[in-house]
Amino acid sequence: MAQQRLRLTITVQDGVTKKPVSGASVFIAETKAGAKADSLGNALINHAPGVLTVYVSAVGYIRGRETIVLDFNKRIVYALQPRSTDLEEVDVRATREDQNIRTVQMGQIQLSMPELKRMPVVLGEPDILKALALQAGVTTAGEGAGGFNVRGGRSDQNLVLVDGAPLFNTSHLLGFYTNINPDLVQDVSLSKGAFSAQYGGRVSSLLLMSTRNGNKDGWRLSGGVSPVSVRAVVDGPITRRLTLLAGGRIAFPNYLLQVFPSPSVKNSRAFFYDANLKLTYTPDERNTIALSAYRSQDNFRFPGDTLYGWNSQVLTGRWSYLVQPNLQLNLTALYSGYHLNVDGVKPGLTFRFASYIEQREGKADLFYTLRQKYKVQVGANGILYQIQTGDVQPTGENSSINPQRTAPEHGRELGAYVNTEWELTPKISFQAGLRCSAFALLGARTVYDYAPNGPRSPETVTDSARYGSGQAVQTYGGLEPRLALRVQVATHTAVKASAGRTRQYVNLISNTTAITPLDFWKLSDRYVPPQIADQVSLGVFQNLRDNAFEVSVEGYYKRLQNQIEYRYGANLILNPTLETALLQAAGRAYGVEFGVSSNKGRLTGQLNYTYARSLVSVQTPYDELRINNGAYYPSYIDRPHTLNVQARWAMSHNWSFSANFVYYTGVPATYPDGQYTYNGEPVQDYSRRNADRIPDYHRLDVAFSKDTRFNKAQRRYGIWTLGVYNVYAHKNPYSIYFTRFNQRTEAYRLSVFGTLIPSIAYNFYF
Template sequence: MRFRLLLLFQLGWLLPFTLPAQKTSVHSLTGYVREAVTGKPIAGATVFVQNNRKGTRTGSDGYFVIPLPEGRYTVRFSHVGYVVKTEAVTLNKLLLLNVELAEDSQYLQEVVVQTEAPDRNVRKVEMGVTQLSIKNIKRIPAFMGEVDIVRSLLLLPGVTTVGEGATGFNVRGGSVDQNLVLLDEVPLFNTSHLFGFFSVFNPDVVRDATLHRGGIAAGYGGRASSVLDIKIKEPEAEKWTLNGGIGLVSSRLGVEGPVIPRKLSVLAATRVSVNDFLFQLGPPSLRGTKANFYDLTTKVKFQPNEQHTVTFTGYVSRDVFKLPSDSLASLEVNASSTRFDYETMAGAVRWNYFISKRFNLATTAIWSRYQTETSVPDSSNAFRLQAEVLHRQVRSDLSINVNEKHQVQTGASLIDYSIQPNRLVPGPFSNVLPVVLPIERAYEVAAYVQDDWNLTSTVALQLGLRYSALLNRGPADVRTYSPEQPREPGTAAAEQEYGAGKIYHSSGGIEPRLAVRWNLAPGQSVKAGYHRLRQYINLITNTTAALPTSRWKLADQNVSPVIADQWSLGYFRNINNDAIELSAEVYYKTLQNALDYKDGADLTLNALPETDLLQGRGQAYGLETQLRKNKGAWTGWVSYTYSRTFLTIDSPFVEERINGGRAYPANFDKPHTLNATATYRPSLRFSLSLNFTYSTGRPITQPYGRAVINGVRVPIFINRNQERIPDYHRLDFSMLFEQDPARQRRVQQSWVFAIYNVYAHKNAYSVFYRFDPRQDKDAFKLAIFGSVFPSLTWNFKF
């Protein structure tokens, strides 16, 4: 009964579209076209009915629809790089086909960047969207042999990072927490292993990764910059396979196959890193270091019939990083053997109900938990500093195929947040006092509708409208500050207590989305877009590179949600039968309630973070250009990005201004970025890849002078982020040796040899200041990867 009410609610406003469609009795031939080996959807595949010469192309999910009267038909399925397949079909009822195409082993001219139709970059309405297939990601030279999805994104225009080994990535002037990272619809709050050296995604289970940095569909929300949508491949439904690899950093093992043929199939893959022995080979100061991680990814698919499909995706990861000795100055605790533990547990159950040829309903239950712990075992100062983010969500999405030129999507979502900012637990004989910060709780509700409409053969629209709101709930002690004085500890004008479940604050609003495509000529198009995004949860840290142990905070009565408005305009052109792609996009983005911090802010165990947080305006603008070659023995792309990001934090009070209220560059502002990657594949058994990257150094705050007080040198700082570290540049190289795919063997194997930072450039991660009387200087450069890093990886599949 509940399902029928939900369906009627989502369909109610669509009656004007659906009623005229009931006048026809024509059936529809529908289905999916996928790769035979991986189960990955094939976008842009041609579906051609030979009897009446009608045809169409599959969408990004491999789905197709062709209205046909009852009868027998011969249907041809084809795509460049795959063996053509022809099937005889009898159409006398609703028919859903699952078509699998095998790769053509003699084909060498493959798309390097995205697995889409050859001219989809010109024809699609949205802009600023790039899809990377895992096959092409694996050919990009990898650091220490670890195929890294997040690191591969840094070769795309508009994507940067504050430095090597830093967690997360920055997109079009946004901070790392402004990217919504989804693994089969599950949001992840940490995307890195070992404090940013490697990403958390096992390449053996990933089907593809899609980055939305410009045109963001109305179905997405909750972050202010981008959406990274990573899909897990479908489990093998015909036979059992075993695959894995052995590398210098980690080893991988995966298994997949059918439990019930064609109905129930499973996939499980793990990646384990045990690197303690490497530190034993180093100097004595590093021999007590531990740096280990593991992750486990599972997927179960159950399809009892053509109308119902149920999938479960599970993910678990954990990192352990231990230093032999250090000092935690922020806690005023001198300690040795500090240990950092952080882990993610997440899962999603998705039910896809293919109602009819026009309607498809997908309902998903999502659970994601991220925990961190910093601990010290010293008996007198022993403690455990803990934090946790818990995300529980239910969402339902309805797709309506009104006709060939008109598709509509609508849906609703409810998120339940529970955040433990910090909890300090002393050891059994410790002098440390316990501290427990109150848990933050809130609901985030959202509903959306989107209409994809081909107005004419040359003009297409994508109209979207999303509404979202955050409802903060108790138990909570709510503080109110007077606007007549700056926010400081102890200056709250009033404090009120709210009981469990009581809604004490709400914020929200509409988020319009618009994209327009105009085809100038065959192979040429101009696109324009606008979207608004609201972000209610932020990662607060006063370090340039946010650590995985940094705390998360919800918007509330004292911290407003971040609101981003972005306008973009682009020109796209393909030449030489889609062998060459040219694109140029310009964008302008404004931020409301952009976050920054007071000088000397201390956020760890801070019960009043609003007294150290500052909010103001932000603006980002830029130009992104790309030239890509898709066919031939040599393939690759070159991209250049010019981008700027500025913040303005002004206030009536001097204590709450930065740079006197004037605009200043954000920590991740990098005006110039040049990326080039090339792959040479003369045969099916060998490929060689190169990539080069250059970018302007990020901003830093340098002292304008120094003073000597009681014999101690003290730096004097005036303005924030007015200087820069040296520019960054690096060259990488890799070779892939594979078996001939035309020769079937029981065991398939490949070898990957890679060199990271070929010419051993010592790129600066940061510049810090400390007086050294032996050298009579204050400035020092820290380089994370200042040498050549070769690696060798063996991959296998049974």
């Protein structure tokens, strides 16, 4: 008679965060049986009854040992303790050292939060987006510019999620800082290529940021002080099953702005704050309920008479239910909003301009894992959009401003997906997914018809149609396939390929190279079809010297449809016929990214070089609307050459030294190439868009850090960081502008940070 076999399920969790530890090893000493934990932290072993000695281990954790009496089907939860008991000193990714070789995903960047806080950054404030901009394929429009660009994509083409909710604005202080407090963040992951079919709505990249859960074992306090801000985070257990994480940051940069050489910066006034709250409730081992809230506020006053204010609010509720050890259901409801106010305070011309975007979403996701080698995800979501592109109202009794308001926009987006990952053999695995999305622009709305034989303009309106509230005005949709393949050609070498299509139904309207307060969001409509991107990529990844060094080469090609470009002299603000100012364009981006990183030893760091192009073409039958005669020309984010070097040296007595060097090609610009006379006045002539470039950018930053701990188990300690940004005080130009002076055209260079900037920061943990 065959011996009875019982099921032993061990769920492996991080002893600090209580999150699953995927890939953990479970080993039974008596019979040498073992298993690997899946993405939910579950390891399943069928074994004969008896007294078992079970060992549990994972990279970055202290090996655990447990004696178990197996007399019936049993499920236990085992908490692995990090090698350092303090969260800030642990790489919480819980991934293998050779993760870049073993996983099917490519084009991914994961940040280490401990290293982020030791990097030399402007004014001493740790910054997530500034750290991402040091990676291959990621750039920004320049110093003091909001947003970021990935592989030739524009800033609005990045899907940025915080605990699953989108952020429509990612920067404080007009781009100087990321608007998420790094002290609250546990994981940061950026996907530059074909990301999972679980996500949609943007055509360039996916940035996932998740905040920490509150500590279950006791209350903790951490934070930091820098020249511009004060940060504080508190977390701990309210009850045995309910934890709290709360944090905030407030800034006071006015006195520092006065030291910058740029008049537009030194005479400005600014203020911002942000705050996070997270409650996590675990009524039992199968259920987890989390509620996350976020709010930020910025105020900025340029020299003159205008005050800008903008804020973001995010609220997310999530229920996770472990149906079976290998089957999990997640239900999520969220709200995200971004609001802008511009106040004019000039006597007699006082006004308030407002615009906003709001998103309400519900989604369900089901995750199934079969013996760690086959994973399936299915899900669906629904989104409601509400957008106000512009509303200006006079303020005060003596204002001569006339009220004006554009019609609000309403939209509905539905999506469903299936995503699979299958390890065919230990050396071959693939990921395949299919997403289906459908979008509808909803009324109430008036849609104009234009004369068919000429460019759209307010003067060529021939008719209009009125749609009632909730009525479908325009619909779009389609399939979005995703595919990725990994082939391990040697023990430490893998070749990966990926391809995917994405669609985007919301667009940021801006005629500047960087995100500004006056940019606004717009939904796709009859004249603005959704953006579509098709991207293919191929890469080779190799690890050397027991994973101490990582070498990678990735190439990509991206084709974009329905990009938004602008007519010369376009009027965007409060334009009731905005479609007359917009042009439909095609885009293409391609490049090669080369990277080398050192992960072990006293000297660590990375070097990456990127050759990349981003081109756009406006092709129209009307000569007066063609840009550069319809030929492809460099987009405003085209940077052929980018070099980033990072290094960190671990010194004695808990001191460390870090340095960053950055070089990239100057962004395209349009310079006047002549002049003509109109009504007796000289007028500058601009014949070709983006035919010139501002000078190249380069910068060196350094920092020294001192950790006050005597050992890694010490829970109360501080980290001092002394840094210098732009060590050799290079006056990197942000833009070049031209003015007329004494019958001559003269060029002027605008630099945001035209000098070196020393800083000191202190982070504390209690």
